[in-house]
Amino acid sequence: MATGDVKLLGAGASPYVNRVQIALNIKSENYEFLEEKLGSKSELLLKSNPIHKKIPVLIHDDKPICESLVIVQYIDDVWTSGPSILPSDPYDRAIARFWAAYVDDKWFPLMKELRMAEGEEAKAAAIEKIVEVLVVLEEAFVKCSKGKAFFGGDSIGFLDIAFGSFLGWLKVTEKMGEMRLLSEAKTPNLVEWAERFCCDDAVKDVLPKTEKLIEIFKIMQARAKAPPSN
């Protein structure tokens, strides 16, 4: 059931926007991508998400839906003829939601902590915490995937999307810090999962290249350091 007019307000470098793009790809749904420029907010964005004023916003038949994981669940609810994103079993669905919330609660604050860390000691402490979280997610992968390719089983599901959307920025962090966060030693299953995820048809044209993200990161950093203008 492909239905109505679908627009996505976003920016290609945002993992939260990437989640929605991947979900729409899984459902083979065409949509119009309305790019928000870095550092500015369009009238349409302010009107569509007056509470948070943030991307992504999905606009389906003129009705806006905000918050990436809410949007992914909405897509799964509406485009029912495509492959399911949430597991069909209620318990598996609860577990996927639990871990997706864990990713959202843990990941972004830790990445921010690492970015803001000053001095080698603070950096090492932040990296240690990130690796701890990855080890927890490695264990979650073993339990959720039950020996299959993805958290969601044979194909990409809710938790794959929630966590996998951060892989682009994880690679940036690894490259710029000349270190490994995912590793054969501590997270062997996640290393293989990340490769499979990034090569998947629904994902490969969505996640930005590392070099592109590094460029964007440098622009963001320069802006953060620049004196405020009128």
Added chain:
Amino acid sequence: MATGDVKLLGAGASPYVNRVQIALNIKSENYEFLEEKLGSKSELLLKSNPIHKKIPVLIHDDKPICESLVIVQYIDDVWTSGPSILPSDPYDRAIARFWAAYVDDKWFPLMKELRMAEGEEAKAAAIEKIVEVLVVLEEAFVKCSKGKAFFGGDSIGFLDIAFGSFLGWLKVTEKMGEMRLLSEAKTPNLVEWAERFCCDDAVKDVLPKTEKLIEIFKIMQARAKAPPSN
């Protein structure tokens, strides 16, 4: 469809636990309440929720489910013969999830800010922010309820549970601070909604009395101020 053995690990004073109790009441589901003592964590809790080590945990046929809003959705998914908790329309469901996330992201941090505020100025600033959030939720109520009694329509739904669970502690804050947070002037619809919510059959024996919560609050405050013991 009432199924299997249902246990709830919790404490009556926790709004997050209250959410689960209300959801189970809506579904007329009997359950065993396993009380966690204030300030300690049982072996069963540590085993059932090793990641966050927090209540509530629903244990259904020996399988633990954690995180209050994840549990409420699980209950709605499993006990399908009772009244629905999530709206049936995908868009309404997305909107309910959006606002429930807003409540969780905003409410607890603001309540904490007010509790920690030192001096009249800081207190007034925290109260102003809380009232701002309540005014936003008043507007959300008008849109979601579409003139009916609850956010969820004619009966209590997902967002009613998510927000309503905090009404006990909101009353404590009002009483101890000798002030009104919900008011006829700024949030007239929420004032009436709160009364209806607290009197509802699924809620009235769940939300603790204000005096009881004040007692618990004083114990928690005394413990926070006491020097750490071995």
